[in-house]
Amino acid sequence: MPDVLVAGGGPTGLLAAFELERAGLDVLVLERDVRPTTQSKALALQPRSIEVLQDRGLLAAVEPHIEARLPAGHFSGIPIDYADLPTRFPYQLGVEQAHVAAAIEARLRTPVLRGAAVTAVKQDGEGVTVTAGGRDHRAGWLVAADGGHSTIRKLLGAAFPGTPTRISLVVADVTLARKPAGLADGWQLPAGTSGFLLPLSGGRYRAIVGGEEQQRLARDAPVTAGELQRALTDAHGPGIEVGEVLWASRFGDAARQLERYRHGRVVFAGDAAHIHLPVGGQGLNLGLQDSVNLGWKLAAQVRGHAPDGLLDSYHDERHPVAARALLSTRAQGGLGMPDPYAAAAREVVAGLLAVPEARRSIAWELSGIGITYPGILGRATDVPVAPDGRAVLVGASPPAGWADRVETRDGAEPQLVRPDGYVVWAGGPGLDAELRRWFGPPRKTADRRRAQKLPFADQPPSTG
Ligand SMILES: Cc1cc2nc3c(=O)[nH]c(=O)nc-3n(C[C@H](O)[C@H](O)[C@H](O)COP(=O)(O)OP(=O)(O)OC[C@H]3O[C@@H](n4cnc5c(N)ncnc54)[C@H](O)[C@@H]3O)c2cc1C
Incomplete structure (x- = not known):
């Protein structure tokens, strides 16, 4: 089980x-x-x-x-x-x-x-x-x-x-038989609600449209090449011709x-x-x-x-x-x-x-760089997570009893980093309290079960 x-x-x-x-x-x-x-x-x-x-x-x-x-x-x-x-x-x-x-x-x-x-x-x-x-x-x-x-x-x-959907849109990956020169030659940020077009690998294009026709059609109405053709022509003029619709889906702004x-x-x-x-x-x-x-x-x-x-x-x-x-x-x-x-x-x-x-x-x-939570000091920018999901304690003496939950590392800047990469202690008093707060009381014997299963311990993080 x-x-x-x-x-x-x-x-x-x-x-x-x-x-x-x-x-x-x-x-x-x-x-x-x-x-x-x-x-x-x-x-x-x-x-x-x-x-x-x-x-x-x-x-x-x-x-x-x-x-x-x-x-x-x-x-x-x-x-x-x-x-x-x-x-x-x-x-x-x-x-x-x-x-x-x-x-x-x-x-x-x-x-x-x-x-x-x-x-x-x-x-x-x-x-x-x-x-x-x-x-x-x-x-x-x-x-x-x-x-x-x-x-x-x-x-x-x-x-x-x-809140329910107010505006309906279609997302589709298509091929284009023809397009105006300069349109969707590279990635750009979207502007406006309809006619967004982006090149993808393999000659595909991502289209997002949300014009009047999309507002009239039912959520489960099939998306057709004709519908996309009309919306893209409205946005970019007659020089665009939709080839194949590779996949398409309707979505809205319900929140x-x-x-x-x-x-x-x-x-x-x-x-x-x-x-x-x-x-x-x-x-x-x-x-x-x-x-x-x-x-x-x-x-x-x-x-x-x-x-x-x-x-x-x-x-x-x-x-x-x-x-x-x-x-x-x-x-x-x-x-x-x-x-x-x-x-x-x-x-x-x-x-x-x-x-x-x-x-x-x-x-x-x-x-997402600004995500923070109450009581968190910030995200750890230079402390890779432990491969086995333990927290990481940098630059402080290994505390007794938490070895199964906390990996200790050398380092000049003391930090206790949660397994999701957020710093909860950065030197000074309070290490013991933070360890207990996030990882429970110290243990006398290591959790054997964890020691048996370190699936990714031999795979260091990519430098990607
Ligand atoms: C047009 C569009 C563009 C988007 N662009 C971005 C973007 O650029 N960046 C971004 O961050 N987000 C974007 N999003 C949002 C993003 O795609 C979703 O937030 C993301 O897919 C959520 O991932 P998920 O795993 O929670 O859900 P999903 O990706 O929906 O995965 C849910 C999985 O559950 C499976 N499932 C469903 N029902 C059952 C069931 N009963 N039993 C078992 N399995 C089931 C499904 O098959 C599916 O594999 C976009 C969304 C849309 C519609």
């Missing part, structure tokens, strides 16, 4: 599984789709997510698929320069989400169980029973990462309040968030916990950060050494971050509406974002 079941083999579920396995747990990912998807909704990785992937040795496998390095993010299409962000990666990476997911999946110890759509969930005092692909699976805990239409959210009747991320032994992450307009490249990045925040806390809970409230601190820390993303994307969606009031507001905001302090504040937020 695995320690934890993960429902959903998207980037969030896969990284949650990776983090849990890294900490030595047995994990089974249950994925509805029979094959890994080649359809990538997200195309952008923010700096904090790049740091997280690099730190875990996952970036090298993504690198061959990088299509662009964008020196800026954007707020509703208003460029937000990343040049002075305090990170090794002051840019967004243009890379298809499917390659990020594949890079993580390739490093899982237990293969993803495919064709396993979750249809029922029951929990009791000891664990969770999940019916998936017609079979029952049992584990102590379930991570629900089954995406924006989460079945598990519905099965549990979890409240998902927010909703779970009131509680934890429901007993079921913990939600990624789009299953929060949805919003995918403007500014936030959703995938939020999901990845959810997983690294949750992984070590749930592992400690399973092992039985989690201090009181540690697992619930996942909700306390991550709920406000996604709530802020919902606020930001609602604002960006509002600024992008095709009406003169939105255009006026947009001009005012663009002026304000020319002020360095304002621009910097949005850059820190969009890039």
Whole structure:
């Protein structure tokens, strides 16, 4: 029996599984789709997510698929320069989400169980029973990462309040039989709500359209080449001719968030916990950060050494971050509406974002570099995570009794770094209190089980 079941083999579920396995747990990912998807909704990785992937040795496998390095993010299409962000990666990476997911999946110890759509969930005092692909699976805990239409959210009747869709859009990957010279020759930031076009490898183009026709059509209406042709002609003139539609999907600007991320032994992450307009490249990045925040806390809970409230601190820390993303994307969606009031507001905001302090504040937020939690001193910029999911103590004497949870390293600047890369102590008094606060009381004997399972101990982080 695995320690934890993960429902959903998207980037969030896969990284949650990776983090849990890294900490030595047995994990089974249950994925509805029979094959890994080649359809990538997200195309952008923010700096904090790049740091997280690099730190875990996952970036090298993504690198061959990088299509662009964008020196800026954007707020509703208003460029937000990343040049002075305090990170090794002051840019967004243009890379298809499917390659990020594949890079993580390739490093899982237990293969993803495919064709396993979750249809029922029951929990009791000891664990969770999940019916998936017609079979029952049992584990102590379930991570629900089954995406924006989460079945598990519905099965549990979890409240998902927010705002409904006001504007409907289509995302599609297409080939173009003809296009005006100079259009979509390179990656650029989106401008306006319709007619966004971006070149992808293999002669494909990513199109996003959201004109009048998209507002009239039903959410489940098939996307046709004719519909895309009309929308792209409206945006770019008659010199464009759509060839093949490789895949397409409708999406909207509904913004909703779970009131509680934890429901007993079921913990939600990624789009299953929060949805919003995918403007500014936030959703995938939020999901990845959810997983690294949750992984070590749930592992400690399973092992039985989690201090009181540690697992619930996942909700306390991550709920406000996604709530802020919902606020930001609602604002960006509002600024992008095709009406003169939105255009006026947009001009005012663009002026304000020319002020360095304002621009910097949005850059820190969009890039994930500014993510912080109560009681955290900052993110560790030069302390690689421990391969086995332990915390890292730099430049201080090894404390007795925490060796199974804390790796000690030499260094001039004392720091205690949580397994998700956030600094909770930086010298002076209080080390003992912080160790107890995050990692529980000291132990007399090492946790044997952990020592037996160090799946990635021989794989140092990539220098990618
Ligand atoms: C047009 C568009 C562009 C976007 N661009 C960006 C961007 O540039 N940057 C960014 O950060 N974000 C972007 N996003 C958002 C991003 O794609 C999502 O936030 C991201 O996919 C969330 O990952 P996830 O793993 O939580 O969910 P998903 O990727 O939806 O994965 C959920 C997985 O669960 C599986 N599943 C579903 N139901 C079940 C079930 N019952 N049982 C088992 N498995 C199930 C699904 O098959 C899927 O594999 C964009 C979104 C859209 C629509």
